[in-house]
Amino acid sequence: MTKFQLVATAAMGLESIVAEEVQALGYETRVDNGKVYFEGDETAIARCNLWLRVADRVKIVVAQFPAKTFDQLFESTKAIEWERYLPVDAAFPVTGKSVKSKLFSVPDCQAIVKKAIVERMKYHYKRLGFLDESGATFKIEVSILKDVATLTIDTSGAGLHKRGYRQVQGEAPLKETLAAALVKISKWNPNRPFVDPFCGSGTIPLEAAMIGQNIAPGYNREFISEDWHWMKAKIWDEVRTEADDLADYDQPLHIIGTDIDHRMVNIAQENALEAGFADIITFKQMQATDFTTKYTDGVMVSNPPYGERIGDIEQIEQVIRELGQVMNNYPTWSVYMLSSMENFEVLYGKKATKKRKLFNGFIRTDLYQFWGQKSKRED
Secondary structure (H helix, E strand, O other), X not given: OOOEEEEEEOOOOOHHHHHHXXXXXXXXXXXXXXXXXXXXXXXXXXXXXXXXXXXXXXXXXXXXXXXXXXXXXXXXXXXXXXXXXXXXXXXXXXXXXXXXXXXXXXHHHHHHHHHHHHHHHHHHOOOOOOOOOOOOEOEEEEEEEOOEEEEEXXXXXXXXXXXXXXXXXXXXXXXXXXXXXXXXXXXXXXXXXXXXOOOOXXXXXXXXXXXXXXXXOOOOOOOHHHHOOOOOHHHHXXXXXXXXXXXXXXXXXXXXXEXXXXXXXXXXXXXXXXXXXXXXXXXXXXXXXXXXXXXXOOEEEEOOOOOOOOOOHHHHHHHHXXXXXXXXXXXXXXXXXXXXXXXXXXXXXXXXXXXXXXXXXXXXXXXXXXXXOOOOOOO
């Protein structure tokens, strides 16, 4: 097994959760600028792709070096042992980004990195002319920040938020990775009831169900690194078998998702069917303000409409006001609402126990956390 420097990328504000996830898999982490760095072998690559709920991708950090000139970028890239990763027929598209650096032309940086890798490969594999690039794909990125270049290879392919269950989505879908983060922040456990009163296409309840039964989020999808010659099929088979053994399919769950739009409810039910939770999660059409329950110690996690997203702002403000009044009847319930509305606490009629700044796509939001009173019940 080879040791790699690996990085799990994360959305702003979620780095600490991704670091906890990586640590839970047994790897030591270092967090820096929205990225979680750790060391691991081929099995670590497979396990992290399969298990990380909140990370965007898992990448191999091939090299990091100063790059103030194109010559420096070319020579340092060419000096890397690319043959350790890429076979002679590898397809290796190069993408790039540059922030606060002398080499600010991204297309030029991409072209130089590509040319340097081609030169190295031709030299090592003793090839003249072109490389045919007809084999497995290795997506390479050159990222230059403050004149330091980092070269990475993406091991995930499609972003890790693609779980494989979302057949259809609503007009303002919440990314699965962020939905999983909201459930994790709520500290919900499967012995407690869980409700999402603005469930849309069902992402938050579905992520809660996967967490509740300890199902690996990447179990039903494929990863780009499965095609690599040195990521043997045996590794993936072992990691998937381990995930299957760790899943608790018999864990009973009390999860409800409701939405005022019957079309959204239908989509949520289709997604639940695809994810294997059709009999476990209850989806129904109703207004959030009609919420009622006989249970205590529940957790409500939701991403209500923001106003700029769907419908009319006054209408949504009224719904939040009424929901705040409804939840006064359930003091042991904890409520977690992701919203871009800065007057959310005023509308809800209560000061949040805690607020956490998060980005829903490019929208700056706060996760308003209203912690419930502790009851005598033991979790």
